[in-house]
Amino acid sequence: MTGGSVSSSLSSLTNRVRATRFPLAAPPWPASVPRPDPERRVGLEYDHEWSRRYPVRLARAIVVDNVTRPAARLLAPPTIRGLEHLQHIDGPVIFAANHASHIDTPLLLTTLPVEFRHRTVVAAASDYFFDRTWKSVVWSFALAAIPIDRSRVNRKSSDTAAELIGDGWNLVIFPEGGRSPDGWTQPFHAASAGYLGKRTGRPVVPVYLHGTRHVLPKTGEAGAKGPGGSGTESRRGGRLRRSPIAVLFGAPMTPDEGENTRRYSDRIEAAVATLAREVQSDWWQARRSVSAADPVPGAATAHRGPEASAWRRAWALDGPPSRDRRREWPD
Amino acid sequence: MSRRPGFVLEVDKSAPPTWFWNGEGFSLETLPEGSRVIYAPEPIEPIKDPYRAIRDALLHPVGDRDPLPALLRPGMTLTICFDDISLPLPQMEAPDVRQMVIETVLDMAAEAGVDDVVLIAALALHRRMTEEELRHALGDRVYDAFAPSGLLTQHDAEDPSNLLYIGETDQGEEVEINKRAATSDLLVYVNINLVSMDGGHKSVATGLASYRSLRHHHNPQTMRHSKSFMDQHRSELHSSNWRMGRLIAESGVKVFQIETTLNNDTFPPNFAFLQKREWEWSLRDRATYTATSKALEKTPPRLARQIFHSIRSPHALTSVQAGEVEAVHELTTANVWAQQGVAVEGQTDILTMGLPFICPYNVNSIMNPILVACLGLGYFFNMYRGKPLVREGGVVIMRHPTRPEFHPGHHPSYIDFYEQVLTQTVDPVRMSKEFEESFATDPWYIHLYRTGHAYHGVHPFYMWYWCAHALQHVGRVIVVGGDTKAVRRLGFTPASSLDDALEMATDVVGPSPTLTHLHNPPILMSDVQ
Numbered sequence: 001m002t003g004g005s006v007s008s009s010l011s012s013l014t015n016r017v018r019a020t021r022f023p024l025a026a027p028p029w030p031a032s033v034p035r036p037d038p039e040r041r042v043g044l045e046y047d048h049e050w051s052r053r054y055p056v057r058l059a060r061a062i063v064v065d066n067v068t069r070p071a072a073r074l075l076a077p078p079t080i081r082g083l084e085h086l087q088h089i090d091g092p093v094i095f096a097a098n099h100a101s102h103i104d105t106p107l108l109l110t111t112l113p114v115e116f117r118h119r120t121v122v123a124a125a126s127d128y129f130f131d132r133t134w135k136s137v138v139w140s141f142a143l144a145a146i147p148i149d150r151s152r153v154n155r156k157s158s159d160t161a162a163e164l165i166g167d168g169w170n171l172v173i174f175p176e177g178g179r180s181p182d183g184w185t186q187p188f189h190a191a192s193a194g195y196l197g198k199r200t201g202r203p204v205v206p207v208y209l210h211g212t213r214h215v216l217p218k219t220g221e222a223g224a225k226g227p228g229g230s231g232t233e234s235r236r237g238g239r240l241r242r243s244p245i246a247v248l249f250g251a252p253m254t255p256d257e258g259e260n261t262r263r264y265s266d267r268i269e270a271a272v273a274t275l276a277r278e279v280q281s282d283w284w285q286a287r288r289s290v291s292a293a294d295p296v297p298g299a300a301t302a303h304r305g306p307e308a309s310a311w312r313r314a315w316a317l318d319g320p321p322s323r324d325r326r327r328e329w330p331d
Numbered sequence: 332m333s334r335r336p337g338f339v340l341e342v343d344k345s346a347p348p349t350w351f352w353n354g355e356g357f358s359l360e361t362l363p364e365g366s367r368v369i370y371a372p373e374p375i376e377p378i379k380d381p382y383r384a385i386r387d388a389l390l391h392p393v394g395d396r397d398p399l400p401a402l403l404r405p406g407m408t409l410t411i412c413f414d415d416i417s418l419p420l421p422q423m424e425a426p427d428v429r430q431m432v433i434e435t436v437l438d439m440a441a442e443a444g445v446d447d448v449v450l451i452a453a454l455a456l457h458r459r460m461t462e463e464e465l466r467h468a469l470g471d472r473v474y475d476a477f478a479p480s481g482l483l484t485q486h487d488a489e490d491p492s493n494l495l496y497i498g499e500t501d502q503g504e505e506v507e508i509n510k511r512a513a514t515s516d517l518l519v520y521v522n523i524n525l526v527s528m529d530g531g532h533k534s535v536a537t538g539l540a541s542y543r544s545l546r547h548h549h550n551p552q553t554m555r556h557s558k559s560f561m562d563q564h565r566s567e568l569h570s571s572n573w574r575m576g577r578l579i580a581e582s583g584v585k586v587f588q589i590e591t592t593l594n595n596d597t598f599p600p601n602f603a604f605l606q607k608r609e610w611e612w613s614l615r616d617r618a619t620y621t622a623t624s625k626a627l628e629k630t631p632p633r634l635a636r637q638i639f640h641s642i643r644s645p646h647a648l649t650s651v652q653a654g655e656v657e658a659v660h661e662l663t664t665a666n667v668w669a670q671q672g673v674a675v676e677g678q679t680d681i682l683t684m685g686l687p688f689i690c691p692y693n694v695n696s697i698m699n700p701i702l703v704a705c706l707g708l709g710y711f712f713n714m715y716r717g718k719p720l721v722r723e724g725g726v727v728i729m730r731h732p733t734r735p736e737f738h739p740g741h742h743p744s745y746i747d748f749y750e751q752v753l754t755q756t757v758d759p760v761r762m763s764k765e766f767e768e769s770f771a772t773d774p775w776y777i778h779l780y781r782t783g784h785a786y787h788g789v790h791p792f793y794m795w796y797w798c799a800h801a802l803q804h805v806g807r808v809i810v811v812g813g814d815t816k817a818v819r820r821l822g823f824t825p826a827s828s829l830d831d832a833l834e835m836a837t838d839v840v841g842p843s844p845t846l847t848h849l850h851n852p853p854i855l856m857s858d859v860q
Binding site: 022023024026027028029030031032033134 | 338340341342343344345346347348359609610611612614617620621
């Protein structure tokens with residue numbers, strides 16, 4: 001089966017699912033009726049402890065290694081750099097990555113070395129991935145996801161994450177708190193990776209995921225479903241598309257002596273931004289450009305894009321990395 | 332979570348389709364935006380220990396009555412009357428509330444040494460109950476203690492030797508009731524008050540009466556002046572019964588009234604979706620709905636009917652009160668309203684309703700076209716207080732297959748009514764003048780009523796009179812999905828779909844009409860402001 005026919009079949013399936021109406025699909029909730037407080041324990045209250053029991057871990061490992069990983073490789077052939085940083089550290093660690101697509105999590109998990117892959121939990125937005133029981137079950141099983149509150153600092157969320165790290169679980173977290181609306185990185189929340197790194201004393205590994213938004217764009221992404229468009233753009237939103245990606249791991253980071261959480265978080269963000277520049281050039285050029293921009297890593301080094309119109313910001317972002325790109329050596 | 336009150340949904344784009352009964356089936360219909368859907372309050376938490384509550388009520392009666400044990404003595408005659416198969420709907424899971432009450436009364440009677448006890452099913456002109464139905468209502472213990480010796484009887488409104496003429500009310504209404512009940516030292520009446528129409532003086536004055544007596548309030552004039560007969564204070568049906576009841580009391584008949592209310596938990600968990608608000612349907616509800624509706628499409632109506640009538644309702648006791656008739660009934664009515672009342676702002680141009688497989692007169696039987704009319708225009712239309720839900724000159728749209736099928740054993744006179752009367756007239760007044768008496772006095776119908784399980788010959792007329800208020804009030808009645816000939820025979824308009832019916836309705840009520848849907852189950856009472 002060709003890539004085109006796979007894509008076509010997926011589109012057809014997606015259309016069918018979307019066309020399903022009540023009672024086969026869940027009923028819509030009338031706008032005039034206030035939603036009651038959920039009696040079921042979903043969201044932050046969801047009990048996900050079961051997803052870390054051994055039988056479930058075994059089942060998840062089988063699925064991840066035999067289904068998710070091959071599928072991810074087929075759908076998004078990855079270029080992976082910086083794995084050597086993970087060879088000499090003992091877990092648990094905190095992986096702090098930029099976030100552009102829902103596909104980020106499975107792609108990142110499947111590129112982790114096996115000693116990390118099956119002992120990693122993923123911080124997922126409680127209001128999106130844990131708002132229904134069935135979603136909570138699916139994501140807890142498939143990704144070992146745990147619910148976090150992304151809208152504000154929540155003691156329960158951070159306590160849960162810190163306890164799991166204390167129990168030896170690695171944590172994947174997206175400090176932006178949500179997917180980027182246009183591909184450029186959003187400011188990192190200080191109360192995420194930086195805070196957890198300081199609180200637990202475990203290293204933070206910066207990760208940059210490149211090109212994932214081409215694989216599964218965010219629905220409603222600027223230009224994807226914007227009003228006044230040609231109409232063709234909307235076909236991109238929320239559909240899987242085969243495209244290569246790059247995953248870059250940076251050196252593990254620990255807080256400096258006396259460094260506060262905000263500063264530490266900025267440094268983590270800058271490290272991710274450096275990795276982003278590395279995709280365009282190489283390790284050395286990336287560091288040189290960062291030093292020139294801001295010798296003290298901070299907001300100016302962040303991968304936030306030009307302050308310009310939407311199209312120019314989109315223009316400034318490069319396309320998906322070519323897997324066959326060859327380094328050109330000077331003559 | 333605390334119990335939620337009734338609710339009126341304003342249909343908008345985001346509202347899911349609305350559930351309609353369709354006889355022994357159901358459907359989801361998309362109502363126009365701006366329509367209202369009335370949902371019943373959620374079930375009241377039942378009494379945890381019903382036997383204790385019943386005993387307490389008998390020991391602490393309301394009104395001018397002594398506690399029941401004080402009224403019982405050796406050598407007295409005690410008659411216990413109870414509501415028949417028409418209540419509750421569907422039949423409730425065992426133990427039936429009648430069983431619980433009667434067992435408690437009999438315990439007290441046994442303690443007091445009362446020997447002369449007779450039980451009477453207060454049938455009025457309804458069909459006699461079968462042994463199985465009696466056993467279900469009373470329990471095996473009661474049935475086996477009384478039936479073999481002939482002490483469990485069913486009221487016979489055509490047995491002159493067992494009727495007693497009490498007298499006339501100041502309005503000239505003749506009162507004639509069951510002789511054994513009237514001549515007993517104490518008459519205990521056990522009610523199930525499923526709707527606010529039930530109980531009060533109507534229990535004895537109607538349930539134990541003869542045709543001679545019933546005809547004074549079961550007629551088109553009375554029903555047209557009962558607005559509605561669910562609202563005692565605006566119901567001529569009740570006024571007449573109250574006059575009769577007071578005359579019965581004045582004549583020396585001592586009635587100890589026991590009234591019970593049930594919550595509206597109507598269907599067992601397997602059919603939970605039937606009484607849920609559509610947007611709250613779970614995956615299981617949707618799967619059950621889809622599987623059931625698809626299966627019912629392939630099921631012969633006869634089998635579907637058997638399946639539905641085998642359902643036992645989880646109705647549970649929410650209150651019990653005993654003592655003097657009027658004092659008891661006032662409390663009961665308040666308790667019924669607490670369970671069923673929904674405040675609704677204003678009337679509507681079009682009232683829609685899905686009609687189920689069951690009404691009070693076809694338990695374990697067939698819902699024939701006359702009963703379809705009675706359920707829609709008699710019962711559902713009248714489930715209001717204040718003003719009817721539909722405005723004068725408005726349209727009622729009912730959904731039901733309305734097959735011209737009759738149970739020959741239960742409804743023999745209905746067949747002739749359908750063929751001989753409805754072909755001549757659908758006017759209640761005219762049929763009451765021209766046809767009623769011949770049906771009421773027909774020896775064959777009387778024979779079937781007394782010896783078989785047939786409703787009285789006059790009963791189909793009463794069902795039609797039940798519709799009299801609605802027939803006078805509304806501009807048109809449309810039946811969606813009904814048998815065309817049967818619907819036309821009833822004087823209604825057939826429509827193949829709800830959209831067609833709405834289109835037809837605009838001919839009567841004009842363009843852009845308002846629409847209100849009476850969502851059931853469970854049953855509800857609209858308090859129309």
